[in-house]
Amino acid sequence: MSRFNLSAFAVRERAITLFFIIAIIMAGGFAFLKLGRGEDPKFTVKTLTVTAVWPGATAKEMQEQVGDRLEKRLQELEFYDRTETSAYPGMLTMKLYLKDSTPPKEVPGEFYQARKKLSDEKIHLPQGVIGPIVNDEFSDVYFAMYALSAKGLPHRQLVLAAEALRQRLSRIDGVEKVSLLGEQDAKIYVEISYKRLSTLGVKATDLFDALGTQNDMTPSGFVDTAGPRVYLRLDGTINGVEAVKAIPVASGGKLLKIG
The missing domain is CATH 3.30.70.1430 (Multidrug efflux transporter AcrB pore domain)
Structure with a gap:
């Protein structure tokens, strides 16, 4: 019994051979068009x-x-x-x-x-x-990182500039997320001299109460008018070092300032 000769079969049955060649070419072209081309293709992290x-x-x-x-x-x-x-x-x-x-x-x-x-x-x-x-986003990978620095510029101004860049980058096609790293919360530290407090007869708790009351956000009511309702708000927000220094402290019948 002679063995099956694939080459002879391909030459003899040209129609079948041509059919398979065309089918393979079409399948390869279809697979090529569906092939992922992303540099960082998406995959689902479960x-x-x-x-x-x-x-x-x-x-x-x-x-x-x-x-x-x-x-x-x-x-x-x-x-x-x-x-x-x-x-x-x-x-x-x-x-x-x-x-x-x-x-x-x-x-x-x-x-x-x-x-x-x-x-x-x-x-x-x-x-x-x-x-x-x-x-559920710990698998995010950043493909590019940029640093901003400006000598002598306050940190808050640098954050505002970075936020403006973040918004512009977020509108670029293909950009999914832009995050700011290294942003620091604005803080004001009040250093207490207990020796001076003792001299003035002021308790440390009086300072804490004054700071808490000044920065407390409480509703102040509203006024109904013929037009829109007018809401009343007390302007006591602390927005800087000078505002902290000007906070009044009442203690023992005396009125002092923190600064």
């Missing part, structure tokens, strides 16, 4: 992280009173696979993994349900627990 902080708690307390409660709620998810929990003194971190078979379009919904269940469980956690804090 993992989120959860963090909780409880100052003063031991690692065992974090696991038993916080971690176990959160794990039980996450196990109610439809596509739940497993959780990996690490408990430390005062802090707990947890990773939630969804099943590999989870459809990509279902992942955002599952993450929403996870947030909802953790939020519902928050009221049952011990008093003093901060969180749980959920992060």
Whole structure:
């Protein structure tokens, strides 16, 4: 019995050979057109992280009173696979993994349900627990980072310039997210001289009360007119160092200023 000769068959059956050649070319062209061309192609990460902080708690307390409660709620998810929990003194971190078979379009919904269940469980956690804090964007990768610096320019002005650039970059096609790193909250520190307070007969608590009252946002009422309603607001917002220095402090029948 002679062996099957593919070359002879291809020459003899030219119509079939031509059909397969055309089919392979068409399939290759179709695959080429559908081939992903992204430098950083999108893929669905089916993992989120959860963090909780409880100052003063031991690692065992974090696991038993916080971690176990959160794990039980996450196990109610439809596509739940497993959780990996690490408990430390005062802090707990947890990773939630969804099943590999989870459809990509279902992942955002599952993450929403996870947030909802953790939020519902928050009221049952011990008093003093901060969180749980959920992060489902930890897999984001920045492909470019830029730094801004300006000698002698206040940090706040630098932040405003960076924010303007962020808004312009966000409008570029293909840019999904632009984040600012290194932004610092504006703070004013008040240094207390207890020797001077003793000389003036002022208590430190009087200073704290004056600062808290001055920066307190409270409703001041409104006035109904024939036109729009006019709301009354007290102008007591602290907007700079000089404003802090001018805050009045009442103590022992005397009225002083912090500055």
